[in-house]
Amino acid sequence: MSEKPAILPSGATIGILGGGQLGRMLALAAARLGFRSHIYCPDPHSPAFEVTPHRTVAAYDDMAALRSFAAAVDVVTYEFENVPATTAEMLARLKPLRPGAKALAVSQDRLAEKGFLSSKNIPAAPYRAVHGLADLEAGLGELGLPAVLKTTRLGYDGKGQRVLRVAGEAEAALAALQPHPLVLEAFVPFEKEISVVVARGLDGAVRAFDPAWNVHRDHILHTSTVPAGIAPALERQAGMIAKAIVIALDYVGVLGVEFFVVGGEGKPGLLVNEIAPRVHNSGHWTEAACLTDQFEQHIRAIAGWPLGDPRRHADVVMKNLIGAEVETVPSALDGESQPHLYGKTEIRPGRKMGHVNTILRQE
Amino acid sequence: MSEKPAILPSGATIGILGGGQLGRMLALAAARLGFRSHIYCPDPHSPAFEVTPHRTVAAYDDMAALRSFAAAVDVVTYEFENVPATTAEMLARLKPLRPGAKALAVSQDRLAEKGFLSSKNIPAAPYRAVHGLADLEAGLGELGLPAVLKTTRLGYDGKGQRVLRVAGEAEAALAALQPHPLVLEAFVPFEKEISVVVARGLDGAVRAFDPAWNVHRDHILHTSTVPAGIAPALERQAGMIAKAIVIALDYVGVLGVEFFVVGGEGKPGLLVNEIAPRVHNSGHWTEAACLTDQFEQHIRAIAGWPLGDPRRHADVVMKNLIGAEVETVPSALDGESQPHLYGKTEIRPGRKMGHVNTILRQE
Structure with missing residues (x-):
């Protein structure tokens, strides 16, 4: 610098x-x-x-x-x-x-994101751009079935995507998702999904929180558990990939990286599923288990302050409170839990209303 | 109930x-x-x-x-x-x-506070009400020198009090503090000052945070360190006294109790110095070292929610940032520290501008 x-x-x-x-x-x-x-x-x-x-x-x-x-x-x-x-x-x-326009451009568009990851030799699921039925059929030929057809932009929580299990579903999926630009991704038979929340300071310092194991329900994050229950070598690899991404993007702030853990016992590996240039739902556990949580880390970074300490002092599970689940607080709170509610006035099905972090004690 | x-x-x-x-x-x-x-x-x-x-x-x-x-x-x-x-x-x-009017009445007036403590057989420094020079001289005769003359109301951070070291200082001290109602307290040669932040829920549940060792500078809290470095029996006693106080006051919310540790190695004991019916500066360390901090604990209590877990997961020191000391943040932040600044626009000498919690690692 x-x-x-x-x-x-x-x-x-x-x-x-x-x-x-x-x-x-x-x-x-x-x-x-x-x-x-x-x-x-x-x-x-x-x-x-x-x-x-x-x-x-x-x-x-x-x-x-x-x-x-x-x-x-x-x-x-x-x-x-x-x-x-x-x-x-x-x-x-x-x-x-902060983060800057480059991070937005890359993460707003699945094709741009995949092109970026590929250019940095960061492993991700194979993909093909789809402009019409010819592309889609060619892509299915190369990637095989099942595969996932996604809009390149504005997809979240399972919206804007279709799983193709047999070739006959291609045309209907295309009709459902067009006229949006599309991308076909190979379906990854993953063991689990994990994520790493990483930060880069204005001074170039880079620090990652521990990986979390994420479980979804109805395409919405249900729980994040830390430690993620993967081999130490994979944990280190996930952290290194997350750090490589923020360095490559000349990033300032907190960024979430979702990974698939693939390959099973024999040859475990990681594929990047998605990056999010912001604080991330799968990082809410840091509020309960780290001296500096992801929110403070982001503010420190964009303010040009030194990054805080991301070390974890406890095992923890974060559970999202979706829709009416928020009404279980406070009555269902047990001893070592930390609720965080968002003050949303209207409860709607599928709406994120809050989360609860619970410390996991060794037996 | x-x-x-x-x-x-x-x-x-x-x-x-x-x-x-x-x-x-x-x-x-x-x-x-x-x-x-x-x-x-x-x-x-x-x-x-x-x-x-x-x-x-x-x-x-x-x-x-x-x-x-x-x-x-x-x-x-x-x-x-x-x-x-x-x-x-x-x-x-x-x-x-919440807390109710009883707690306010007791804690607003040093005489009421001392009367309350005495009525509950809770140890505190000997005292005498002072309405004039005759009371003061009689009080000095009974309590001895040195002693501290204090206004019964509105004293804080060393304001509204005079230490009397020789009998000749009595008249001048009286003149300086009158016409306010006054109380004379025996000067307690204490080993250290500690405090306990305790909470009582609307359901009657009572939970105390660990005692902190408090060091003052210029009559303003400088640091609170946890653990307080006192014998386990004294730690338990401090917690029990704090709990007895909130129960006796039919209290709802968080309350701070300051103690003097007296008597030295031979026969250590505790005297209550002061109670504060609110969250307390000496409880700010709970933000860094407890799943539920004193602020959340207070809100839970007054909202009728179950109290959170007050257990401490780390050793910690809280340091107040007084006046221009706030300008040491962020440059002087070291690794395992958590700053909390109050967003006050004007820096004044003696003004509490923020605090920093720092985790103490075992060597």
Whole structure:
């Protein structure tokens, strides 16, 4: 580094695009470091609006509102990867945008993400771009069945994808997902899914939290358990890949990397499934088991502060509270559990309402 | 208990009297449990106003503003013990006030506090009420020199007290502190000061955090270290006394008890120095070393939730950042430290600006 990066002083204002639970938890972490937060979100009922007096209620493409927002803050970050490219570019001209536009471009588009991983020799599932039925049939020929057809953009929690188990399903899947640009991915018969939450500071320092083992239900994260129950060599490999990704992206902030553990007992390996340029649901366990949690780590990074200590002091399981499950708090809380509720006023099926971290004691 | 206490649902609003750092940290803890916070404080620059959009800026005796505040919240708590009695009584008629008026009455007045402790056979330093020079001279005759003359109300951080080392100082000390009601306390040659932060739930459950060893500088808390370095029997005794106090007060919430450790190696004992019916500076270490910290514990208690687990998972020292010391963050942060800054805009000598918890590793 040619010069020492600017350190944002306590008291400065962090601008956060997105007012969901991640934005809320970022604002809470920012407050613990003495920062103010200004939340930008089109939804006037955003849960993050409850934890700061500074807000902008406007669309993500409202350039006048974005300009006022930029003028009111000292650095801009975001809680979701689908920030429009024009919005990101405009904000980045006015204030530091961290993580930067490169991370957004790569993670917004599955093809760009896979191209990036491939260019860095980072293992991921084989894939083919699909512009029509000819591509899809050729891809199925090369990758085999089953395979997964996905939109390249805006997919999450199982939305925007179709599993193809027999060749006859190709046309219907195509019809269901087009006209969006698509990508065909080989179906990976994985042992488990794990993830690593990694941070890179403005000074280039890189620190990773321990890998978590993630279990999904109905395509939504159900639990993250740490330690992940994989071989130490795989744990180290996951951390190294996550670090390589943030270094390659010249990244500042916290990033989540999801992996498939493949190959079974004989020859275990890792494939990157997805990267998310933000704090990550599978990193919520860090609140209970680390001195610095992922939210504080992100704020430290984007403020130019030294990264905190990511070491884990306990075994832990994080359980998401989906929909009406939130009503089990507080009555079903047991002794060594730490609830975190998002203050969402309306309970809806499939909606993330909170999570509970529970310390796992050795018998 | 004749009936199950009402549980405040997540999403309800906690009303907090006082907008300093303790109110701010209570509001942050409330947010993690999905509660809203409404801060009531006369100072428009209160740091707690930065962590919620709900505020009332008004004097503590503004009955109209207090009524509106009560109407906007579901439970009322406070960050300081000097809530005027009429204010507390009025609020308590409109909404649950937790902790209740009894705890305020006892802790606002040193004579009431000492009378309460004495009535419960809880050891404290000998004392005499002082209404004039005759009382003072008689008190000095009984308690001996040195002794400490204190105002019965509104003393903190060394303000409102004089140490008397020779009999000739009596008249001047009296002149300096009158016309306030006064109390003369025997000077206790203590080994160290410790404190226990204890909680009592609405269901009557009582849980104490480990004792901390407190070191003051210029009459302001400098460090709290845990473990406190006292004999296990004394640790247990401190916890038992703290629990006895919250039970005797029919208390709901977190309370801090300061003790003097007296008597040396031969016959160690404890004297209660002071109780504070609120979260306590000497309990900030719980943020780094406990699954449930003192702020969450207080919110759980006043919301009728089950108390969290107060067990400590690490040795820790909390250091206050006074005045310009706050500027050592972030540059002087070392690896295993957790800063908490209060977002106060103006640095003043003697002002509590933040604190840093540092994990103590075994060599």
